[in-house]
Amino acid sequence: MSAPNKSYDPVEVEALKPEAIERMRDEALAAFAAADSLDALQEAKVAHTGGTSPLALANREIGALPPQAKAAAGKLVGQARGAVSKALAGRQTELEAERDTRVLVEEAVDVTLPYDRARAGARHPLTTFMERVADVFVSMGYEVAEGPEVEAEWFNFDALNFTPDHPARQMQDTFFVEGPKGTAGDESGVVLRTHTSPVQARSMLDREPPVYIVCPGRVYRTDELDATHTPVFHQIELLAIDEGLTMADLKGTMDHMVQSLFGSDMKTRLRPNYFPFTEPSAEMDMLCYVCKGTSVGNPDRPCRTCSSEGWIELGGCGMVNPRVLVACGVDPEKYSGFAFGFGIERMLMFRHNVEDMRDMVEGDVRFTRPFGMEI
Numbered sequence: 001m002s003a004p005n006k007s008y009d010p011v012e013v014e015a016l017k018p019e020a021i022e023r024m025r026d027e028a029l030a031a032f033a034a035a036d037s038l039d040a041l042q043e044a045k046v047a048h049t050g051g052t053s054p055l056a057l058a059n060r061e062i063g064a065l066p067p068q069a070k071a072a073a074g075k076l077v078g079q080a081r082g083a084v085s086k087a088l089a090g091r092q093t094e095l096e097a098e099r100d101t102r103v104l105v106e107e108a109v110d111v112t113l114p115y116d117r118a119r120a121g122a123r124h125p126l127t128t129f130m131e132r133v134a135d136v137f138v139s140m141g142y143e144v145a146e147g148p149e150v151e152a153e154w155f156n157f158d159a160l161n162f163t164p165d166h167p168a169r170q171m172q173d174t175f176f177v178e179g180p181k182g183t184a185g186d187e188s189g190v191v192l193r194t195h196t197s198p199v200q201a202r203s204m205l206d207r208e209p210p211v212y213i214v215c216p217g218r219v220y221r222t223d224e225l226d227a228t229h230t231p232v233f234h235q236i237e238l239l240a241i242d243e244g245l246t247m248a249d250l251k252g253t254m255d256h257m258v259q260s261l262f263g264s265d266m267k268t269r270l271r272p273n274y275f276p277f278t279e280p281s282a283e284m285d286m287l288c289y290v291c292k293g294t295s296v297g298n299p300d301r302p303c304r305t306c307s308s309e310g311w312i313e314l315g316g317c318g319m320v321n322p323r324v325l326v327a328c329g330v331d332p333e334k335y336s337g338f339a340f341g342f343g344i345e346r347m348l349m350f351r352h353n354v355e356d357m358r359d360m361v362e363g364d365v366r367f368t369r370p371f372g373m374e375i
């Protein structure tokens with residue numbers, strides 16, 4: 001055991017001299033004042049108030065003082081520590097306020113800036129309209145069917161009872177990929193389909209009756225692009241094969257379609273026509289959805305949409321020709337069916353007052369944008 005240290009005078013502890021305590025306090029205050037960020041202040045806080053800071057160490061020394069010296073030293077150190085923590089809190093508040101102001105400025109959002117400079121794309125109105133029409137039939141239980149756009153001449157014409165010399169086979173209407181039939185031997189040529197009707201033949205060959213299909217798709221004809229023609233356009237084809245179907249079913253189905261698309265007071269009418277693959281065949285008109293027929297014989301209220309005729313031509317239709325049923329393996333004694341086909345571009349022109357068909361194919365977003373950003 002070592003002997004007591006005779007020269008030890010607790011009152012004279014170096015760290016507890018008033019000048020030393022004042023210096024510690026002043027250094028702490030200076031460090032806080034110099035801290036220019038919350039991080040720097042945190043460092044100064046650890047250095048000047050932490051467990052190993054000079055003032056904390058001095059505080060610890062008090063315990064070793066004789067009782068009569070403790071009070072004075074305690075007061076001295078306590079006042080210094082109080083001043084230090086007050087200065088710390090004050091600087092902390094100042095720096096936090098500075099930070100908050102800076103954040104408000106730096107992170108301010110300019111709500112007048114466009115939210116997204118790169119506009120999102122959307123599907124073309126032709127596509128969305130075609131799907132909407134197909135949906136009307138899907139809701140009646142029809143199935144969506146598809147076929148190739150590069151089609152065998154047999155499906156496009158022969159199966160549909162087009163005789164070999166039918167004018168529609170001539171070069172002016174049909175894009176031939178191979179053929180045409182007759183010049184390329186007895187084989188069926190290959191064409192870009194001129195209508196969606198070959199899907200009728202494909203669907204009958206693929207399925208057992210009853211058959212209820214709707215076929216939206218792209219078709220091709222050798223037309224010049226102008227205000228009312230385009231060599232690539234779209235059709236929707238409808239085919240129903242079942243026992244006991246009549247022209248009345250066809251008309252009822254089409255009435256339902258125009259009512260779904262244009263309003264419950266719409267109706268259709270039939271005019272005689274000819275197609276090789278339907279018998280009897282008809283042209284289907286729908287009531288003009290703008291004037292509802294009121295412009296007819298009423299020169300004071302002319303209608304631009306239907307040229308005051310009261311009706312708009314929709315497309316071709318009829319009862320499926322029994323020769324087509326036979327060519328596609330369906331028993332015409334047992335089954336009958338109806339078919340309908342119409343152009344989407346024309347319909348979109350009427351529905352949205354589009355005056356020039358070229359607008360639909362040129363891809364200018366100023367045309368498509370007003371239709372909305374349906375995706």
Ligand code: PHE
Nearest residue numbers: 195197275316317339340341
């Ligand atoms: N495919 C015919 C055309 O493009 C339209 C049509 C379809 C006619 C179905 C009758 C039945 O002109």
